Amino acid sequence: MVRPTASLQLDVSASGHPRTILAAAEAAERSGMDRLVVAETAHNPFLQLARAADRTETIELATGVAIAFARTPMTLAYEAWGLHEASGGRAVIGLGSQVKPHIEKRFGMPWDRPAARMREYVHAVRAIWQSWQTGERLRFRGDFYTHTVMTPAFAPDPVAAGLPRILLAGVGPLMTATAGAVADGFISHPFTSLAYLTERVLPGVRAARAQAEAEGAAWTERPFEIVGNVLTVTGRTAEEFAANLAGLRERLAFYASTPAYRPVLAQHGWQDLHEELHRLSLRGRWQQMGELIDDQVLGTFAVTGTVPEVAREIHRRYAGVVTRLSVSSAENADPELDLAVLAALRAMDSPH
Numbered sequence: 001m002v003r004p005t006a007s008l009q010l011d012v013s014a015s016g017h018p019r020t021i022l023a024a025a026e027a028a029e030r031s032g033m034d035r036l037v038v039a040e041t042a043h044n045p046f047l048q049l050a051r052a053a054d055r056t057e058t059i060e061l062a063t064g065v066a067i068a069f070a071r072t073p074m075t076l077a078y079e080a081w082g083l084h085e086a087s088g089g090r091a092v093i094g095l096g097s098q099v100k101p102h103i104e105k106r107f108g109m110p111w112d113r114p115a116a117r118m119r120e121y122v123h124a125v126r127a128i129w130q131s132w133q134t135g136e137r138l139r140f141r142g143d144f145y146t147h148t149v150m151t152p153a154f155a156p157d158p159v160a161a162g163l164p165r166i167l168l169a170g171v172g173p174l175m176t177a178t179a180g181a182v183a184d185g186f187i188s189h190p191f192t193s194l195a196y197l198t199e200r201v202l203p204g205v206r207a208a209r210a211q212a213e214a215e216g217a218a219w220t221e222r223p224f225e226i227v228g229n230v231l232t233v234t235g236r237t238a239e240e241f242a243a244n245l246a247g248l249r250e251r252l253a254f255y256a257s258t259p260a261y262r263p264v265l266a267q268h269g270w271q272d273l274h275e276e277l278h279r280l281s282l283r284g285r286w287q288q289m290g291e292l293i294d295d296q297v298l299g300t301f302a303v304t305g306t307v308p309e310v311a312r313e314i315h316r317r318y319a320g321v322v323t324r325l326s327v328s329s330a331e332n333a334d335p336e337l338d339l340a341v342l343a344a345l346r347a348m349d350s351p352h
Contacts, residue, residue, distance in 0.1 A: 007349035009324030010342045011035040013064065014335070016043040024335065025052035029059040031339055032346065035092065037064035037326055046079040053087035061087050065096035065169045065187060069117065070107040073124035073145050080164055081129065081156050089161020094187050096169040099260055115174035117144050122166055122182045126219070133158045167225060171261060176201050180208030185225030190328060191255035193300045194317050196267045202226065228322035231302035232310050232329050234337050245304065247330025250290035252301055257281035257289060268300060307337070311344035
């Protein structure tokens with residue numbers, strides 16, 4: 001396969017912590033990165049990105065990801081449109097489904113037929129946005145959601161940049177195909193090997209996208225994004241590298257213990273590793289779990305080395321496979337290291 005030569009778009013992931021988000025946003029824009037991405041973990045990404053909008057001018061601001069099923073389409077539509085307004089049209093809305101226990105037991109929301117629900121969810125959000133942008137009557141009726149009331153007092157102003165893009169994350173075949181069918185892009189999970197991405201995920205995504213284009217779906221007028229999330233280990237000293245390495249082994253072990261990600265391990269014949277890690281996770285043996293991630297597993301799911309080495313290997317693996325990517329490392333690693341890797345990647349794509 002001949003790979004395209006277009007430059008990679010580069011995204012900076014930030015924790016979204018209120019104490020660090022403004023500095024992270026300013027550093028990302030100053031470094032010339034294309035997008036700032038905040039996941040929904042302990043903090044609301046829309047709120048923190050709206051704060052970042054006031055400190056930046058050009059960088060795109062994305063949720064990566066916001067939990068769709070924790071909200072109704074109307075709730076999500078308002079949060080996303082508010083960010084789009086506050087940023088002058090720079091919002092990009094990355095959505096994910098989360099897993100059933102979190103939706104039902106943490107958020108207290110319904111979970112059933114997640115891929116079908118997500119497909120309808122995206123259509124509903126776009127219908128709401130379209131009513132705000134054009135003033136046309138809101139008439140959305142589906143199997144999961146109904147939105148038919150929108151009076152002028154509750155409709156935000158139009159945004160000159162148009163509707164935000166919606167990106168969809170997924171791992172299994174139904175959700176990844178849904179991304180190709182209804183979204184403006186697909187977000188790969190960090191726990192995705194290159195083999196799983198290219199052999200199991202992207203063929204279904206691209207087939208669904210091709211069908212949407214053949215049907216003349218309105219959103220297919222915009223280019224489709226494939227977003228890679230690459231796990232890395234680097235450090236400025238041997239001690240920092242060792243600490244980051246241990247932390248990333250534990251992060252990989254957490255992912256590998258989750259039943260939803262078992263097919264990714266199965267791609268490489270590592271089903272037994274999942275079973276052992278899952279048993280340990282039920283007892284909270286996180287450090288012991290990390291010790292089970294050997295160098296072969298580590299090298300399959302992460303890129304390690306000095307900053308230049310990591311950048312070169314990421315470029316070798318992913319250039320031409322994804323259209324844009326972000327990098328992330330161990331939970332307590334210095335975020336400046338991620339910026340350094342991205343800067344080295346940008347330099348590789350820059351003309352000399």
